[in-house]
Amino acid sequence: MAFILFLAYLLLPMLAPVVYSFSRVWTGLLPQGFTFAWYHRVLTDPAYVPAARLSLTIAALAVLINVLVGVPTAYASYTWRGRLGPAFRRLMQVLPLVVPPIILAPGFLIAFNRPPFALSGSFWLVVFGHTALGFPFFLRTVYAGLSGIDVTLLNEAAQVSGARLLARLRYVLVPNLLPSILSGSLVVFAISMGEFEITSLLAGFGTITLPLLLFQSLREDFRVASAVASLLLYTTLVALLGLSLLRRR
Amino acid sequence: MRERWLILPGVGFLLFFFGYPFLTLLQESLTSSGHLSFVHYMRALSSPLDLEAWRNTILFALGSTLLAVLGGIFIAYWVAQLPLALKRVILSLFAIPVSLSGLVVAFGFIVLLGRNGILNQILADLGLPPLNLFSWAGLISVFPFYNIPLFSLTLAPLIEQKVGELMEAARASGARPLQAWRYVLLPSLLPGILAGASIVFAGMMGAFGTTLALTGLNKNLLSIQIYALVSNFELSKASALGVILVLTTGFGLYLLTRIERRQA
Numbered sequence: 001m002a003f004i005l006f007l008a009y010l011l012l013p014m015l016a017p018v019v020y021s022f023s024r025v026w027t028g029l030l031p032q033g034f035t036f037a038w039y040h041r042v043l044t045d046p047a048y049v050p051a052a053r054l055s056l057t058i059a060a061l062a063v064l065i066n067v068l069v070g071v072p073t074a075y076a077s078y079t080w081r082g083r084l085g086p087a088f089r090r091l092m093q094v095l096p097l098v099v100p101p102i103i104l105a106p107g108f109l110i111a112f113n114r115p116p117f118a119l120s121g122s123f124w125l126v127v128f129g130h131t132a133l134g135f136p137f138f139l140r141t142v143y144a145g146l147s148g149i150d151v152t153l154l155n156e157a158a159q160v161s162g163a164r165l166l167a168r169l170r171y172v173l174v175p176n177l178l179p180s181i182l183s184g185s186l187v188v189f190a191i192s193m194g195e196f197e198i199t200s201l202l203a204g205f206g207t208i209t210l211p212l213l214l215f216q217s218l219r220e221d222f223r224v225a226s227a228v229a230s231l232l233l234y235t236t237l238v239a240l241l242g243l244s245l246l247r248r249r
Numbered sequence: 250m251r252e253r254w255l256i257l258p259g260v261g262f263l264l265f266f267f268g269y270p271f272l273t274l275l276q277e278s279l280t281s282s283g284h285l286s287f288v289h290y291m292r293a294l295s296s297p298l299d300l301e302a303w304r305n306t307i308l309f310a311l312g313s314t315l316l317a318v319l320g321g322i323f324i325a326y327w328v329a330q331l332p333l334a335l336k337r338v339i340l341s342l343f344a345i346p347v348s349l350s351g352l353v354v355a356f357g358f359i360v361l362l363g364r365n366g367i368l369n370q371i372l373a374d375l376g377l378p379p380l381n382l383f384s385w386a387g388l389i390s391v392f393p394f395y396n397i398p399l400f401s402l403t404l405a406p407l408i409e410q411k412v413g414e415l416m417e418a419a420r421a422s423g424a425r426p427l428q429a430w431r432y433v434l435l436p437s438l439l440p441g442i443l444a445g446a447s448i449v450f451a452g453m454m455g456a457f458g459t460t461l462a463l464t465g466l467n468k469n470l471l472s473i474q475i476y477a478l479v480s481n482f483e484l485s486k487a488s489a490l491g492v493i494l495v496l497t498t499g500f501g502l503y504l505l506t507r508i509e510r511r512q513a
Contacts (some may be wrong), residue, residue: 006320006397008343013357014349014392016367020360029370033460035251073259076252088256097448098499099267100455106479107270108489110277117269132266137348165252187348190456194350199456201479210267214352219463229356234351 017233021226038227048213048228055210058123059192063185066138071181075173079151088141096136104129105201122207125128129202130195134188139186145180179246186239190228193235278488289489295319299474299490306471307497309385310453313392316448318442320393321400322435329412330399340405343398351458358382358391358463383464399452400445407441443509447502454498 020026024033042048077088108129112119119125154176158168174181196211203212210228217225255406281288293299328339346354361368362382369379415437419429435442457472466477471494478487 003324006324007339007342010346010394010398012361013354014345017353017460018356026360027365029367068260072255073262076256077259078257080253094502095263097451097502099271100451100498101456101496102455102457103251103274103491103495104270105459106277106475106491107274107482110480110484110488111270111481117265128266135262135266141480161490186361190348194348194353195352196352197461197476201476211352213348215462218352218356225356226360229350229353230349235354236345236353237457240341240344240348243344244337 014233017226017229021230039231040222041224042227042231045224047208048210051208051210051213053194054207058127058130059211061127061190062134062192063188064132065127065131067181067185067186070135070138070142070184071174073175074139074146075151075169076142078146079155092136092139101133101198104132105198108202122202122204123201124182126199126207129189129198130192133195134191135186138184138192141180141184142177145177148180149176161244163203180205183246186243190236190239194232274383274488274491277485278492282483289485290493291485293489293493298469302469302471302490303493303497304472305469306454306494307472307501309388309458310450310501313396313453314446314450316389316393317396317400318446320397321404321445322438322442324397325401325408328405328410329408335491340402343402346395346398352462354391354394355462356368357461362387383467385468388460388468391463392453392456395456395459396449396453400449403445403448404438404441407438411437440509443505447505447508450501452506453496454494454501 019031021038022034022035022036023031024035026032039099053146077085077087080088089150101228106124111117112128117127151173154172155168158172163171194214196209199207199209200215204207211232213223214228214232269452273305277291279285279287328336331339338420359382362380363369366382372379380390382391406408411434415433419433420426424433455472457470457476460468460470460473466473471490475490475494477492478484
């Protein structure tokens with residue numbers, strides 16, 4: 001019974017925006033009327049469409065950097081014999097705990113607004129911020145993937161048959177790790193698409209992402225807000241659904 | 250292995266995106282008009298408002314962690330006994346809150362518990378007082394949405410392994426359920442409980458997305474103070490509060506590992 005109540009506590013806050021976004025009015029206990037009007041308004045709004053495009057671009061770049069940096073890093077630190085490998089993995093577990101995301105905002109604003117690394121404009125600041133926020137999650141997923149395959153054995157087999165590093169990465173490692181690379185990417189993508197708290201500090205006025213608009217309309221237009229909130233929820237759900245499908249294979 | 254150099258991009262990444270910003274933050278917090286100075290820390294530690302934020306943050310994190318631990322142990326225990334297919338579904342469900350936008354969660358709770366929220370209407374119809382979502386009690390009741398699934402996921406592998414073998418052994422030797430919990434199950438779960446508590450505690454010390462979406466800048470927490478300072482571009486003071494936050498979180502985590510060591 002208590003367990004059912006808890007499931008309701010988890011599910012109701014997720015269902016509420018969705019029901020709200022499809023209902024014409026919802027003032028009493030139950031919603032009334034079915035409508036696509038709020039979605040239609042979002043999709044034709046001159047502010048929301050570019051914001052959504054910007055959010056997608058930023059999320060895609062954050063995923064790309066994570067894959068390019070994270071896969072070699074996870075591989076090298078996983079196969080590193082001796083103490084340094086495990087120490088590095090331990091650091092990656094502890095780092096996001098000790099350094100909360102809120103610290104990232106003032107840190108980035110100080111570090112990247114002055115020489116030698118002055119990033120003019122806030123676009124890349126936001127991209128790098130999202131990349132850094134997702135990095136520990138990405139590494140964790142790839143580590144889980146690496147522990148599921150026998151890296152040493154695969155590597156030795158490939159080496160014996162004369163495959164060089166690039167060939168081994170390309171034909172042996174990446175195909176075997178693909179499910180976990182993809183699920184790590186989906187997590188980074190979902191985090192980036194929904195992030196608003198750090199973004200609002202890094203973005204200034206130039207880089208208005210979808211969640212930043214939602215943050216504003218939470219006070220102004222609750223109807224449109226419900227549609228945007230639902231769209232963000234669908235993004236997360238699709239990402240996680242893909243993730244659990246990948247796990248099952 | 251000759252491929253150790255592959256770690257270089259990662260190390261560079263960490264230095265560039267974590268190390269360097271944190272060092273500049275530290276430097277900023279220790280600098281006043283170009284000189285080494287503790288003035289930002291002195292100001293923070295002598296301002297009643299900042300001290301209150303510090304205290305609120307610690308109490309809020311501790312309270313939320315306690316709730317997550319109490320609720321999470323039972324939820325994880327229940328989940329461990331479910332049939333495999335259902336267990337999979339529930340565990341995937343538990344993965345949603347972590348990567349869900351704080352705004353979506355805030356919106357969901359506003360629909361349910363806001364001024365005209367459905368649950369509050371039901372409470373009113375039953376003649377019960379409404380829950381004010383925008384109060385401390387409201388915030389405390391929103392965060393288990395994140396923390397209990399997070400805690401349960403951390404504890405799940407361990408409890409899965411222990412529940413079957415240990416509880417049966419304990420009952421077979423005549424222990425009552427309460428005794429079995431107290432003397433057998435809980436001690437053997439302690440490492441997992443502490444690991445989960447650490448993750449929840451550290452997260453709650455810095456948590457502010459959902460708080461910001463629900464109560465704006467109204468609640469006096471360190472994270473909210475830092476947010477407000479950064480939005481006003483008062484970066485020196487924000488840095489000092491940030492360093493205080495990191496040190497406090499680190500100290501709390503250190504205490505939790507001490508408990509584990511003493512038990513072992």
